[in-house]
Amino acid sequence: xxxxxxxxxxxxxxxxxxxxxxxxxxxxxxxxxxxxxxxxxxxxxxxxxxxxxxxxxxxxxxxxxxxxxxxxxxxxxxxxxxxxxxxxxxxxxxxxxxxxxxxxxxxxxxxxxxxxxxxxxxxxxxxxxxxxxxxxxxxxxxxxxxxxxxxxxxxxxxxxxxxxxxxxxxxxxxxxxxxxxxxxxxxxxxxxxxxxxxxxxxxxxxxxxxxxxxxxxxxxxxxxxxxxxxxxxxxxxxxxxxxxxxxxxxxxxxxxxxxxxxxxxxxxxxxxxxxxxxxxxxxxxxxxxxxxxxxxxxxxxxxxxxxxxxxxxxxxxxxxxxxxxxxxxxxxxxxxxxxxxxxxxxxxxxxxxxxxxxxxxxxxxxxxxxxxxxxxxxxxxxxxxxxxxxxxxxxxxxxxxxxxxxxxxxxxxxxxxxxxxxxxxxxxxxxxxxxxxxxxxxxxxxxxxxxxxxxxxxxxxxxxxxxxxxxxxxxxxxxxxxxxxxxxxxxxxxxxxxxxxxxx
Numbered sequence: 220x221x222x223x224x225x226x227x228x229x230x231x232x233x234x235x236x237x238x239x240x241x242x243x244x245x246x247x248x249x250x251x252x253x254x255x256x257x258x259x260x261x262x263x264x265x266x267x268x269x270x271x272x273x274x275x276x277x278x279x280x281x282x283x284x285x286x287x288x289x290x291x292x293x294x295x296x297x298x299x300x301x302x303x304x305x306x307x308x309x310x311x312x313x314x315x316x317x318x319x320x321x322x323x324x325x326x327x328x329x330x331x332x333x334x335x336x337x338x339x340x341x342x343x344x345x346x347x348x349x350x351x352x353x354x355x356x357x358x359x360x361x362x363x364x365x366x367x368x369x370x371x372x373x374x375x376x377x378x379x380x381x382x383x384x385x386x387x388x389x390x391x392x393x394x395x396x397x398x399x400x401x402x403x404x405x406x407x408x409x410x411x412x413x414x415x416x417x418x419x420x421x422x423x424x425x426x427x428x429x430x431x432x433x434x435x436x437x438x439x440x441x442x443x444x445x446x447x448x449x450x451x452x453x454x455x456x457x458x459x460x461x462x463x464x465x466x467x468x469x470x471x472x473x474x475x476x477x478x479x480x481x482x483x484x485x486x487x488x489x490x491x492x493x494x495x496x497x498x499x500x501x502x503x504x505x506x507x508x509x510x511x512x513x514x515x516x517x518x519x520x521x522x523x524x525x526x527x528x529x530x531x532x533x534x535x536x537x538x539x540x541x542x543x544x545x546x547x548x549x550x551x552x553x554x555x556x557x558x559x560x561x562x563x564x565x566x567x568x569x570x571x572x573x574x575x576x577x578x579x580x581x582x583x584x585x586x587x588x589x590x591x592x593x594x595x596x597x598x599x600x601x602x603x604x605x606x607x608x609x610x611x612x613x614x615x616x617x618x619x620x621x622x623x624x625x626x627x628x629x630x631x632x633x634x635x636x637x638x639x640x641x642x643x644x645x646x647x648x649x650x651x652x653x654x655x656x657x658x659x660x661x662x663x664x665x666x667x668x669x670x671x672x673x674x675x676x677x678x679x680x681x682x683x684x685x686x687x688x689x690x691x692x693x694x695x696x697x698x699x700x701x702x703x704x705x706x707x708x709x710x711x712x713x714x715x716x717x718x719x720x721x722x723x
Contacts, residue, residue, distance in 0.1 A: 258311055259311045259312065259313055260310060260311065260312045260313070260566050260567055260570045261312075261313050261315060261567075262312055262313070262314050262315070262336055262337065262567065262570045262571060262574060263314075263315045263317075263334065263335045263336045263337070263560055264297065264314055264315070264316050264317070264335065264336065264337045264338070264574065265316075265317050265318065265319055265325065265328075265335040265337075265338045265339070266316070266317075266318060266319075266338070266339045267318065267319065267320075267339060267552065268318045268319070268320060269591055270318075270339070270401070270552075270587075270591055270593075271295070271296055271297065271316075271578070271587060271590075271591070272292045272295070272296045272583075272586040272587050272589070272590040272591075273292075273295045273296075273590070274292045274293050274294040274295045274296070274298075275292070275293075275294075276291055276292040276293065278291075280292075282585065282589065282609070282612065284605065284608040284609060284612055285608050285611075285612075286604055286605060286608050288581075288582060288605050288608070290582050290585050290586060290589075290609075292586050292589075292590065295316070296577075296578060296583060296586060296587070297314040297316050297574075298314075299577075299583075300312075300314060300573075300574055300577045300578075301313065301314055303577055304570065304573055304574075304577070307368060308569075308573070310566070310570070312570045314574070317335075319338075321439065322340050322341050322343070322344040325338060325340055325344065326340075326344065326347070329353070329557070329559070334557075334559050334560050335557055335559075335560050336556060336557060336560035336561055336567055336570075336571050337554055337555070337556055337557075337560075337571045337574060337575070338554075338555060338557060339400055339552050339553065339554050339555075340552065340553070340555065341550060341551065341552050342386075342393075342550055342551045342552075342553075342669055342670065343441065343669075343670045343671060343672050343673075345393060345396070345397045345551075345553055345555055346386075346388045346393075346671065346672035347672050348396075348555060348557075349388040349389070349391065349393075349396055349397075350388050350389060350672055352558075353557060353558055353559070354396045354397075354555050354556060354557060354558065355396075355556040355557065355558050355561045355568065356395045356396050357395065357396065357398065357556070357572060358568065358572065360572075361398075361572045361575075361576075368573070368576055369576055370576045370577070370579040370580040370581070370597075371398050371575055371576050371579035371597075373600050374579060374580075374581060374584075374597045374598060374599050374600045374603060374606075375398075375399060375579070375596055375597060375598065376596055376597070376598040376631050376632065377598070377631075377632075377633065377634030378630055378631050378634060378664075379399050379402060379551075379596040379598075379631075380394070381634075382549075382551070382669075383397065383399060383551075383553075386669065388672065393553070396555055396556075397553040397554065397555050398553055398554045398555075398575045398579070399551055399552075399553045399554075399596035400551075400552045400553050400554055400578070400595070400596060401522065401551070401552045401587075401591075401593040401594060401595060401596065402549070402550065402551045402552070402593075402594055402596050403520055403521035403522050403549075403550055403593060403594055403656075403657075404521050404542060404547045404548065404549055404550070404659050404663060404664075404667055405442065405445070405446070405518065405519070405520055405521065405542075405547055405548040405550065406518075406519065406521065406524070406540055406541055406542040406543060406547055406656075407419045407420075407424055407516050407517070407518060407519070407540070407541045407542075407543065408505075408506075408509055408516065408517045408518075408519040408523075408524040408527055408528070408538055408539075408540055409424075409515060409516040409517075409538065409539055409540075409541060410509070410512070410515045410516070410536075410538055410539075411537070411538070411539045411651075413433075413515040413516075414430065414515050414516050416539070416541060416651070418430075419516060419539070419541035420541045420542070420543055420544050421453070421543050421544055421545065422446050422447075422449035422450045422453065422543045422545055422546075423450055423453060424516055425446060425447075425450065425493050425496065425497060425518065426450065426489075426492060426493040426496050427496070428496060430496075430515060430516060431495075431496050432496070432497070432498045433498055433514050433515045433516065434496070434497050434498060434514060434515070434516045434517065434518075435497060435498050435499050435500070435501045435504075435505040435508060435514055435516075435517040435518060436493075436497050436499075436500055436501075436518045437500070437501070437502070437518055438500035438501055438502050438689075439502070440681050440682060440684070440685035441670060442518070442548070443490075443500075443518075443685075444486060444681065444685075445475060445548050445670060446518055447486045447489050447490055447493070448474070448475055448477065448482070448486060449475070449543055449545040449546050450489060450493075450545075451482070451485055451486055451489055452474055452475075452477075452545070453545050455474065456471070456474065456545040456546055457544060457545055468665075471546060471666065471668050472668040472669065472671070474668075475546055475548075475668040475670070476668070476670065476671040476673075478673055478677045478680070478681065480680065483680055483681060483684050484684075486684065487684045487687055487688060490684075490688040491687075491688065494688065498513070498514050500689065501517075503523075505517035505518070505519060505523075506519070506523055506526060506527040506530070509527050509531070509538060510527055510530050510531045510534070510536070510538075512536075519540075520550065520593075521540065521593075521594070521656040521657065521659070522591065522592045522593030522594065522656075522657075523592070524538075524540045524656045525540075525592045525593075525653045525656050525657055526591075526592040528540070528652055528653050528656070529592070529653065537648075537652070538652075539651045539652055540651065540652060540653075540655055540656040541651070542659060542663045542666075544666075545666075546666050546667065546668060547659075547663060547666060547667045547668075548667065548668065548669070548670055549664070549667035549668065549669050550669070550670070551596070551669075554571075554574075554575045556568060556571050556572075579595075579597050581597060581599045581603050581605035581606050582605060584597040584606060585605065585606065585609045588609070594657045594658065598631055598632045598633075599632070601633070606632075607628070607632055607641060610628065610643060610654075610657075610658070611643060613653070613654075614626075614643065614645050614649050614653065614654040615643060615644060615645060616644045616645050616646050620646055621646075622646060622647045622648075623644055623645060623646055623647065624644075624645060624646075624647050624650060625642045625643070625644060626642070626643045626644075626645045626649070626650065626654060626658075626660075627641070627642055627643075627660070627661065628641040628642070628643055628658055629641040629642070630661045630664065631658060636661045
């Protein structure tokens with residue numbers, strides 16, 4: 220039984236994407252302007268498409284949890300926030316909500332003058348915005364655990380908190396400027412009836428001739444470069460010496476953020492080899508291609524993999540998710556406040572921080588997970604079991620179920636991987652399916668790395684490499700081919716001259 224919404228009312232992914240895009244386009248990006256009135260705070264929020272609960276749930280979709288919490292999305296979450304904010308702070312706020320398609324799109328919008336107060340980019344873009352001094356730090360009040368409405372700091376997963384505190388740019392941690400929203404890993408969504416688990420569990424699947432024109436890869440340089448680095452460095456990453464090194468985590472991150480010129484050149488050659496083996500470069504179509512059976516495997520973000528697995532179940536097709544043995548990308552999206560929008564306006568910053576807290580409240584975190592399929596960074600805290608109850612609601616084994624296993628989730632919910640309070644009894648198949656994609660096991664986390672922030676010079680070099688991969692690269696044309704082309708042109712010129720002379 221599918222217990223997720225994730226736009227499943229749209230039976231075809233394409234229709235759902237068109238609807239969402241139209242909705243986001245209906246709220247145009249805004250330029251800097253005065254507040255609508257002194258009694259109203261205008262909060263300009265920009266988020267990924269299909270990345271916030273927009274409401275409109277059917278009554279049968281209401282979620283009733285064991286702790287007597289009832290969850291229902293009647294209207295868009297940002298409209299609920301407007302009401303909640305007024306009720307709790309006595310201040311009217313109007314949210315202008317709009318969307319972006321990629322991190323690069325967002326950055327380009329900002330560069331062209333679009334102004335937002337609160338945006339939700341991915342990890343490496345957060346680092347870039349920090350490095351360019353474009354962000355406002357969260358206030359001390361935001362981190363005050365004694366405040367009852369500070370849902371983020373009270374409920375964020377201990378694991379996620381540690382990641383945000385340990386990662387730094389210019390000596391400042393992410394946690395000072397960013398609050399987590401969703402997280403996940405990358406891997407291979409595959410059809411277990413067509414692809415063996417061992418074959419899906421390696422980045423080498425992208426170049427496996429056995430599946431020629433049956434596998435897709437991401438149509439962006441960052442994610443695809445990461446996967447190709449996994450292939451390029453596979454022997455090193457899986458060697459006993461590397462795996463047993465005392466500084467394994469640091470070395471793994473360094474290897475998977477290697478943007479030295481020789482590595483970029485070697486990656487381009489490998490890209491050119493696998494280009495002829497894959498079915499397509501894609502951003503969203505890979506999910507539909509998997510569901511329809513057009514391809515047998517697809518490089519996916521974990522949340523999109525969950526979406527596709529749920530959708531495939533409607534046709535009684537059961538897909539699986541594998542995380543390559545070499546490595547995986549641990550990704551995050553987080554809320555950051557922009558200097559260009561906040562402009563030292565205390566009322567606006569207070570509204571922005573309250574918005575982050577509101578979407579971090581356990582029931583609202585569940586609404587978003589249910590609606591979009593990705594995994595919230597919110598665990599709920601030791602006194603709030605709502606999120607764990609929801610995970611049990613989705614994936615817990617039914618009474619009398621057969622082949623079940625104990626699935627440890629303590630690393631996420633309490634910070635202790637062996638915590639018996641967060642041991643979920645689930646059907647064994649979920650160890651390869653939605654549960655595994657949404658909450659990967661601790662051993663997967665141990666071989667994960669975050670994509671870092673690259674200098675402008677290295678981004679130019681990577682983008683040029685990507686142009687060569689995605690477009691026709693003249694430098695890759697063999698010399699004999701050039702000789703044949705020149706010879707053909709020469710013959711053509713001679714024939715034209717000959718015909719012209721004959722006419723005279």
